Amino acid sequence: MNYLSDIDVGKVVKVNALLAKDLLKERMLALGLTKGTSVEVIRKGPKNNLTVFDIRGVMIALRREESNLIMVE
Template sequence: MLILKTLTDIPVKNTATVEDLLFNGNLRERMLALGVTRGASIKVVRKGPKGNLTIYNIRGTKIALRSEESNLIIVSDN
């Protein structure tokens, strides 16, 4: 059974697969340009000291996302 979560729910050093994006407009275009597309594998590298920023490895590139952005990315556990 496929259990869907947001990217924020995935623990450090774990990997998830993107199932859907809840973004609209420019932010959606930015995420797509960064490689955050359906089926993409995302690894959680580390969380910032205050927990607001998290570093992710997406298609070989490390990007930092705020928790408000990570909450809009629906993923499934790998």
């Protein structure tokens, strides 16, 4: 198991668990980051900060602080 923030560009991984709480968790779920969802890492922004992911056919950018709350395999 890894953090989503550590995955390289171009890789596809599956969501395993969300470590986020409350509103953030709710928001992640609303975006479709449920268990077993495939996520592709599309692009890393300046300073490796914002990273763009393909989440259920939509491009979503997350900061490192958020993407390392998502466990993947």
